[in-house]
Amino acid sequence: MIGGAAAARALREVRWVLCDADGSLFPAPRPDREPDPVPAPVGARAPAPAAPAAPTGSPDPRVLEPLRTLSEHFGLAAIGSGTDARTAARLEVTGTARYFPPELRFSAQDSPPRPPHEPGPAVYRFAGQCLGLGAGQAVAVEDRAAGTASAVAAGWPVIGNLLFVAPAERAVREVELREAGACAVVRSWWDVVGLLCTATARGLHG
Numbered sequence: 001m002i003g004g005a006a007a008a009r010a011l012r013e014v015r016w017v018l019c020d021a022d023g024s025l026f027p028a029p030r031p032d033r034e035p036d037p038v039p040a041p042v043g044a045r046a047p048a049p050a051a052p053a054a055p056t057g058s059p060d061p062r063v064l065e066p067l068r069t070l071s072e073h074f075g076l077a078a079i080g081s082g083t084d085a086r087t088a089a090r091l092e093v094t095g096t097a098r099y100f101p102p103e104l105r106f107s108a109q110d111s112p113p114r115p116p117h118e119p120g121p122a123v124y125r126f127a128g129q130c131l132g133l134g135a136g137q138a139v140a141v142e143d144r145a146a147g148t149a150s151a152v153a154a155g156w157p158v159i160g161n162l163l164f165v166a167p168a169e170r171a172v173r174e175v176e177l178r179e180a181g182a183c184a185v186v187r188s189w190w191d192v193v194g195l196l197c198t199a200t201a202r203g204l205h206g
Contacts, residue, residue, distance in 0.1 A: 008198070024143045159185070
């Protein structure tokens with residue numbers, strides 16, 4: 001499952017890890033589309049828009065401990081598909097905010113000068129520009145094909161992470177991630193750590 005020589009070549013100059021903040025750092029069910037609203041009866045007053053759901057989740061050692069190790073060797077940035085506020089709330093509730101200060105958080109709806117409709121590479125390109133990154137100096141960690149395609153279109157190699165994908169769906173998701181351009185697919189953040197430290201010739205302990 002982990003990438004071979006081709007992945008090692010793609011990752012050997014990596015200095016930053018761009019972490020998908022919608023499914024790789026914590027589980028985040030994301031339906032392809034919102035359900036259509038039920039129409040109100042003729043003449044009835046339209047209901048007020050529903051308030052956004054409160055962020056859910058909890059600190060997960062399967063994420064926090066590998067992130068701590070990664071932060072000792074690489075720069076970390078969070079990439080979200082929603083708003084800055086949504087990304088910040090999820091990072092706080094899951095205990096991952098300590099690794100992603102506000103200046104290292106990028107969201108598709110708020111960060112680029114002209115927010116795009118997802119999927120699109122704009123937020124990944126914008127993050128790279130803000131961080132001053134050249135070709136091959138960052139890798140994206142994604143859990144979905146759309147995000148993978150976005151990162152690849154922006155010029156970054158991608159590691160697919162299946163940690164929060166249901167076991168029964170992993171085989172299909174791996175195929176989707178690879179078809180979208182992922183250079184490697186792994187099952188945990190510790191696999192990400194091992195892959196990057198090996199590819200960049202950095203030891204796990206310094």
